[in-house]
Amino acid sequence: MLRKLILALLVATLPATATAEPRALVPDGLIDGIGDELLTGRAVIIDGEYIVDVLPVGELPSAIPVQRLSGLTLMPGLINGHEHPLIYGDDYQNAHLSGSSAYKALLGLAALQGMLQHGWTTVRVMGDADVFFANQDIARAVREGVHQAPRITGAGHYLSITGGGGDINYLSPEQAMTSDGYIVDGPMAIRRAVRREIKYGSDWIKILVTGAFHSVGDDPKNVAFSPDELAEAVAEARRHGVPVAAHAHANAGINQAIEAGVRSIEHGTYLDETSIALMVQYGTFYVPTIYVGDYYAGTDKLLAQDKNDDVYLSYRDEWLARIGEAHRAGVKVVVGSDLGGYNIDPRAYAREIAVLTEAGFSPMSAIKAATSVAAEMLQWQELTGSIQAGRWADLIAVEGNPLTDLSRLEDPSFVMKGGDLIRWNRSTDPAN
Numbered sequence: 010m011l012r013k014l015i016l017a018l019l020v021a022t023l024p025a026t027a028t029a030e031p032r033a034l035v036p037d038g039l040i041d042g043i044g045d046e047l048l049t050g051r052a053v054i055i056d057g058e059y060i061v062d063v064l065p066v067g068e069l070p071s072a073i074p075v076q077r078l079s080g081l082t083l084m085p086g087l088i089n090g091h092e093h094p095l096i097y098g099d100d101y102q103n104a105h106l107s108g109s110s111a112y113k114a115l116l117g118l119a120a121l122q123g124m125l126q127h128g129w130t131t132v133r134v135m136g137d138a139d140v141f142f143a144n145q146d147i148a149r150a151v152r153e154g155v156h157q158a159p160r161i162t163g164a165g166h167y168l169s170i171t172g173g174g175g176d177i178n179y180l181s182p183e184q185a186m187t188s189d190g191y192i193v194d195g196p197m198a199i200r201r202a203v204r205r206e207i208k209y210g211s212d213w214i215k216i217l218v219t220g221a222f223h224s225v226g227d228d229p230k231n232v233a234f235s236p237d238e239l240a241e242a243v244a245e246a247r248r249h250g251v252p253v254a255a256h257a258h259a260n261a262g263i264n265q266a267i268e269a270g271v272r273s274i275e276h277g278t279y280l281d282e283t284s285i286a287l288m289v290q291y292g293t294f295y296v297p298t299i300y301v302g303d304y305y306a307g308t309d310k311l312l313a314q315d316k317n318d319d320v321y322l323s324y325r326d327e328w329l330a331r332i333g334e335a336h337r338a339g340v341k342v343v344v345g346s347d348l349g350g351y352n353i354d355p356r357a358y359a360r361e362i363a364v365l366t367e368a369g370f371s372p373m374s375a376i377k378a379a380t381s382v383a384a385e386m387l388q389w390q391e392l393t394g395s396i397q398a399g400r401w402a403d404l405i406a407v408e409g410n411p412l413t414d415l416s417r418l419e420d421p422s423f424v425m426k427g428g429d430l431i432r433w434n435r436s437t438d439p440a441n
């Protein structure tokens with residue numbers, strides 16, 4: 010009752026011409042990102058860029074403007090925990106060599122806007138095929154209100170060893186070029202690279218602890234960085250209060266990275282019981298990025314096609330079983346699409362959420378992996394990832410009940426970021 014009174018006063022004290030006034034969204038269903046049930050009969054109150062209340066529809070103040078989302082389920086905006094917006098071609102290492110940083114920024118902005126239109130209100134960039142810091146430039150332009158795009162956090166570059174997954178290994182030694190990754194060898198070079206990343210706006214450090222699947226000339230089953238290099242990366246980042254994300258496929262690389270103190274393991278393809286126990290012990294987040302390999306499996310799109318097929322045509326079931334084990338053991342698993350930017354149909358990003366159900370996640374757990382659990386990984390749980398008072402009004406609504414069909418998340422009818430309406434498919438609203 011007190012809450013209703015406060016809201017009524019808030020409405021009454023606002024001038025009639027106020028552009029931002031408290032308003033209510035009334036969907037058929039509500040998934041708040043925290044609870045295990047789909048709720049009905051709830052209203053979400055927005056004031057400016059924030060959610061200020063969630064209350065039963067019957068307690069709505071009579072004066073408050075209401076937007077009905079008939080036939081829709083309202084949810085937190087989606088968080089993509091692993092993405093590369095500046096990548097614009099399937100063979101990204103070739104594309105990197107022909108596109109300038111400015112060109113990549115222009116395409117990357119379009120890709121990010123496509124993600125936002127499809128419900129991704131936050132994106133963690135895990136390094137990009139870019140010599141400069143175009144993602145940080147895009148983030149700045151978004152913060153300054155020049156462009157609308159998702160909230161951007163993450164790393165400008167992936168740090169790689171010479172010959173590693175971030176290096177370009179298929180040119181002759183005579184060819185001088187700047188690799189897609191930031192090439193560092195030895196603890197001092199790593200310390201300098203971490204400081205440079207932070208100086209120019211990275212709020213995560215991304216390290217390629219092992220080889221990769223979509224690069225030429227390196228082996229994902231090898232560990233790249235030595236233990237002293239790994240320790241230096243984590244120690245230097247920690248001095249600046251910046252978390253480290255570790256790309257790791259090889260089992261020894263996964264386990265060394267967890268013990269070194271990274272906040273998240275990316276891919277973690279060859280994890281085992283020890284890796285799972287370590288992730289539980291250290292509270293490490295796990296971002297498996299499964300769907301990207303499905304997307305490319307059996308195609309001829311990649312220069313490193315054989316490495317991708319090696320996992321996705323023969324090991325996928327075993328990997329999914331391990332991911333399910335990790336989830337049941339209490340590892341915090343986060344959705345990351347890892348698909349890249351401009352060449353991708355933006356409906357594809359949400360397929361990572363559905364794939365988690367193949368690993369044994371309930372649909373609600375899979376949704377949490379792209380909302381509240383992802384927000385916790387970012388240390389943004391007080392800001393986004395759930396529908397609770399005090400969070401940004403980062404919201405999406407999808408047709409019907411996504412718990413019975415997660416493909417509904419691919420193309421939301423309604424998208425809101427920080428109280429700004431990004432997308433509203435009016436054909437779903439009988440009032441319009």
Ligand SMILES: [Zn+2]
Nearest residue numbers: 091093135347
């Ligand atoms: Zn990636």
